[in-house]
Amino acid sequence: MAARSARPPPARSRTRSCRGPASCACRTAASSAQPPFPLLQRRVHPGVFSQRTAFMSRYSAAEIEQKWQQAWDKASVFTAKRDAAKPKYYVLEMFPYPSGRIHMGHVRNYTMGDVIARYKIATGHSVLHPMGWDAFGMPAENAAMAIGANPRDWTYQNIAVMRDQMKPLGLSIDWSREFATCDPEYYGQQQALFLDMLEAGLIYRKNAMVNWDPVDMTVLANEQVIDGKGWRSDAPVERRELTQWFFKISDMADELLAALDGLDDWPAKVKLMQANWIGKSRGLQFGFDLTAPAAGHERIEVYTTRPDTLMGASFVGISADHPLSKELEADNPELAAFNAQVRKTGTSEEAIEKAEKLGFDTGLRVRHPLNPDWELPVWVANFILMDYGTGAIFACPAHDQRDLDFCRKYDLPVIDTFLALDDPQPVTDEAFVPPKTEMVQWIDHFAGLDKATGDEAIDATIAFAEQAGWGKGVTKFRLRDWGLSRQRFWGAPIPVVHCDACGVVPEKKENLPVRLPDDPSFAKPGNPLDHHPTWRDCACPACGAQAKRETDTMDTFVDSSWYFARFTAPDADTPTRAEDADYWMNVDQYIGGIEHAILHLLYSRFFARAMHLTGHLPKKAIEPFDALFTQGMVTHEIYVTRDERDRPVYHLPEDIEWTESGAKLGATGEPVEVIPSAKMSKSKKNVVDPVNIIDAFGADTARWFVLSDSPPERDVEWTAAGAEAAHKFLSRVWRMARELADQRDAGLGEIDRTLQDLMDDYQLGVNPLDDELVRATHRAVDDVTKGIESFGFNAAIAKLYGFVNTIAKSQASARTRWTAMRTLAQLMSPMTPHLSEEIWAILGGPELVVRETWPVADPAMLQDDTVTLPIQINGKRRAEISVPQDMPKSEVEQQVLAVAAVQKALDGATPKKVIVVPGRIVNVVI
């Protein structure tokens, strides 16, 4: 779901660059005489972090991480089990597309989920944290065409590589539940869902437009249409009509809209985007009578959301694909040519809306419904979609910018219907489009309005039209039915059969899965299922006669619309198993990219409802994701040089060298232009391979870094310096633990009580130096807990930096420092689980830290006795005052007024107002 490149993984470079000072050893001695430190032996250039750092710190991530991953495996700590005694928690990250290699975006996404999962384990939950592969899709077919790979082999090889790359991250995933959507066991159950939904009336067939490449004779995806041309053939695409399968998602439009209100833990922006996408509108449907019948049509039905502007109608516009337009083409070669031109725009809304607005006057005339003497022209226009409303509109140029531009271009009349109250100017070049809540002055309104808002006018107009009998108030949705047919090979076959006698017949469930053939040929363009010699041939499930299989496969959005449900029982021989779905659903926390805000999430919401209707999910699961978090991307700056024709040539970060005069190409010394950060992409080569980072620094460093610098919902910029800093910090923590343990070995003695006991029984006032650290420990527990629970990972990490500095400087007793350090190990364990286990073990912690109960802060330890209040005079900070935490407002006010700076500012006068915000601030208004 996340990645998209179809290219095979690039060969990894073995050279790395150094961004450190020019004196760094890696610059002067490429082949050092010193034997490299074992950790760095593999491929890492020493400049990434100094050999000596590693030597002196002795923090060996490679050793530590492997050791603890084996310990977790042995103890099966991440195997999800139904446990009636514990509350369950289902955390899910959007599963990846197996593009070939993991990237930093994956690391960030899965690390966030892992922090939540590990925290929930520590707080006593039975956690389900699964992983799978969104494995169908076009890249595998593109690879098949480009390099002759078999899509299935290509995909499973990629999965194997990516799984191997992911495991060293130490994620708390229950790998026993792993599946790929291209597994016949998975798509077979998806075919069963299809049959149930077909029977329930949730699926039907109708005609719809596709992008057709007339040279390659194949259907193109929108992204394969570049500037209106096919990406391989370069031929102008045509819109072509095909019979396709559809989910009736529009039947649920109102319900999907209303239910957004209940999604309290979803980002407001996502709910708003979905609401706008569903696009509920109330409007008027009515007809314009043609002055004379044409091509069997007597009137044109239009739908408008602004019926109140009917007196401003300038023309009636119809889509090029409107039945009337199509029928007129036969006798009107000019119109046919115009329509053919319109159909050369791709099917994407973006392409249609951005295209220059074009029109064609059909010569037909219609009568205005309010005045039979008023005739309006009928135009065909390229911006009117047959899919929305009735495929016909009336244009009101005075109050719609697009209509105005069109009318100015074709010299059509512009008639004002209302004017602004404060500036009643007629429209010239800019349409007057006030919010529908704004009061405006109406001009000669047929329903008798004078001053009214747009909303009031719309209501009045619909009532007027209904009473007069020429129109009807209608609620429409922008949301269209979900077309699931794809004319492609690498997808789940749609399990129906076409029989000459019986028509379209569903396959029998016992014949599922309808498997893809193992031997597709991509020699010819188009769908290999169409020209496979035998695959299509089958017996009709109804009459047994010779019949043909459907060759369309399912949209890959179908695969990703129910995988979360399948994870609850991946081995079930039905799509779901009731007791597992009941226990594990819903997903408590879903994490993924904002790019899925609309389609994937809306389709999943629809699917959950459809699965409930067909008996595959409980009622409570119709909103499958209780909480949603959308994380930002991982970016990196871009390095570019120019070729002899001034075209950009991109370079990998590891090929860049830094000198005082700027960035240079390591191999040639050619100066490199540095472009600000953008999303990591292979085409721009601004990618850092997580595998290299893990090899150099360890998984904990990579995890710590992607969580630390930026708030998780925002983009994070990967920098070599940041990664080094993260590693330095983890080394420091490791060293501190080691030193503390050495003190114990020197005679401090074992600490056998649990951490919580130590924290609970501490009495303040025993030793001021201990007090300070004990308070800091409780504050760290509180800060980090709140940080994790609110997805403030970067803030939690900042607090941990502060806590480590406090421990390092503390003069408290060894025993209190010991407690602080063990608490630190726990608090860091969701982010850096391997290092935390190691520290826990060094400091004599029992069992595994992953099995420890999360520490709880004592509220009493979080209170400070006195607080420093800043004093503002007229909103500007002028002084401060230190007062007891619980001092009453009135007393604070008295003390503030006595402060010299305040006295001076007042100069004998009485303040107008004194605002005391307890524990926060005081503002004196003069």
Add this chain to the structure above:
RNA sequence: GCGGGCGUGAUGGAAUGGUAGACAUAUCGGACUUAAAAUCCGAAGGCCUUGUGCCGUGUGGGUUCGAGUCCCACCGCCCGUACCA
């Protein structure tokens, strides 16, 4: 085009409407060292008239005792736009 979001020091960023710049990076200074690295300690938004001074959160307005935060407009960038995943 339309819908949604984001914009804070040199850099990543912090800040329930309440001391803008926490924490980190880079930089500079000090300790340690024959030296360097590492490590440890410290400085640091800008400006000037060095004052419990002025300015400062993309730009311009507004609400408020008080705005990075809320509202409006504009600029720039990012995501989506129904067959990329």
